[in-house]
Amino acid sequence: MRISSITLALVTLLAACGGGGGSSSVNNPQAAGALLITASNYQAVAQESMSSTYYLLQSTSLVTGAQVASDRVLLSFGLAQLPKLKQWFAAAPRLVTGATTTQTNSCSGGGSMSVSVTDVNGNQQVDAGDSVSMNLANCNEGGLSMNGSMAASFTALTGSLDSNVYSATMTMSFTNLTAGTSAGSATGNGSINLALSSTAVNNSRVDLTVASFATSDNYGGVSSTRSLQDFMISDTRTPSGLGFLSSTSIAGTLTSSALESRPFTLSTVAPLLRYSSESYPSSGQLKAVGMNGSQVRFTAQSLTNVLIELDADGNGIYEASVIKAWLDLL
Numbered sequence: 001m002r003i004s005s006i007t008l009a010l011v012t013l014l015a016a017c018g019g020g021g022g023s024s025s026v027n028n029p030q031a032a033g034a035l036l037i038t039a040s041n042y043q044a045v046a047q048e049s050m051s052s053t054y055y056l057l058q059s060t061s062l063v064t065g066a067q068v069a070s071d072r073v074l075l076s077f078g079l080a081q082l083p084k085l086k087q088w089f090a091a092a093p094r095l096v097t098g099a100t101t102t103q104t105n106s107c108s109g110g111g112s113m114s115v116s117v118t119d120v121n122g123n124q125q126v127d128a129g130d131s132v133s134m135n136l137a138n139c140n141e142g143g144l145s146m147n148g149s150m151a152a153s154f155t156a157l158t159g160s161l162d163s164n165v166y167s168a169t170m171t172m173s174f175t176n177l178t179a180g181t182s183a184g185s186a187t188g189n190g191s192i193n194l195a196l197s198s199t200a201v202n203n204s205r206v207d208l209t210v211a212s213f214a215t216s217d218n219y220g221g222v223s224s225t226r227s228l229q230d231f232m233i234s235d236t237r238t239p240s241g242l243g244f245l246s247s248t249s250i251a252g253t254l255t256s257s258a259l260e261s262r263p264f265t266l267s268t269v270a271p272l273l274r275y276s277s278e279s280y281p282s283s284g285q286l287k288a289v290g291m292n293g294s295q296v297r298f299t300a301q302s303l304t305n306v307l308i309e310l311d312a313d314g315n316g317i318y319e320a321s322v323i324k325a326w327l328d329l330l
Helices: 003-008 023-027 042-057 071-080 082-091
Strands: 100-106 112-118 131-141 144-159 166-181 184-200 203-219 222-240 243-256 264-275 283-289 295-300 305-311 320-325
Touching (some): 042 320, 243 283
Antiparallel strands (some): 131 144, 166 184, 184 203, 203 222, 243 264, 295 305
C-alpha cells in the first residue's frame, strides 16, 4: 500500500486534539486536576475517545468530497503531501550541496503553496537528512481553504515513498495550519514523529509518537479545543483477501474542552481490528482512566455497536453500561 493511504489511516487520532494539561496529571491520570469520570460524563468520555481513535482507522484519502473542515484534515493534509516529495526534490535545481531552494505551486482550487526544499547532498532525491517546509496561502483543495505552515524532515529513508517498499523515520511539524470552510475552521500546532515501513501491497506498519499536538476549532460560532500529550500509536496492516486487516493500538493522554479541559489517559486492552472492506472495527477494547482511578472501557461488539462501561470508583467493578452505535459515537 502506498504511503498516501497507509499514513492517512493514522490520522488519526491526532486530529482530535488541542488544549493540554499539567505535567503531573499527564503523567498520573489519578492526580488532582485530572478528569473525574462519572455517570454524568462517561458517555461523553467514550465519544471523545472513540471519535479521536477512529481517525486512525480511516483509509480514505484527504478531502473525499465532504466539504467539512475538521481536525483530522490537518494531519491528513500533511501526510497527503509526502508522495509529492519526489517530484519537489527532482524539480529543485542542482545547487551547492545543502542549499535550500523554494518553489511556488498553485493549488487546484486557487491559492498557493510555497515549498522550500533542503537537499543535503544535492542529488535531487529524498534522502536521510533532507527536509521540506510548506507555507500555504488560501490554498484551496477539495473545497477546503488551507493556511499556515508545516515541515517534514527525514532521519532515515530507504526505498521510495511512492512505492510499496520503503522504510522511513521522520518528523512532521505544524505551525498554525488551518483548514477552513464557510461553516468553520480548525487550526493545529505541534510535532509528530513517524516510523513507516512497507514490504508489499497491504503489508505495512506505522508507529507514531506525539509529545504534544493541539487543535482549536470554531464551527457555527462555537469554539472547542483538544490535545494529545505523550501519545503513542501503532497501526499494522496485513493482507486479507483482496484487502487488508488493520490492527491499531494507542496509549496517551487526551484533553478536551468538552470534558472540562481536564486530562485522562487512554490505553489499549485489545487492539482494534478492522477489515478494509468494513467501516468500523469489529473487535477490540480501549480504556480511559481519570481521577481516583475512575474509568470507562469501550468494547467493539460488532460492526455496528460499541459497549461502554463505567467504573466510577475504580474498584474494577463496572456498575453502569450502555450500548451505542458507532455512528452515535463518531
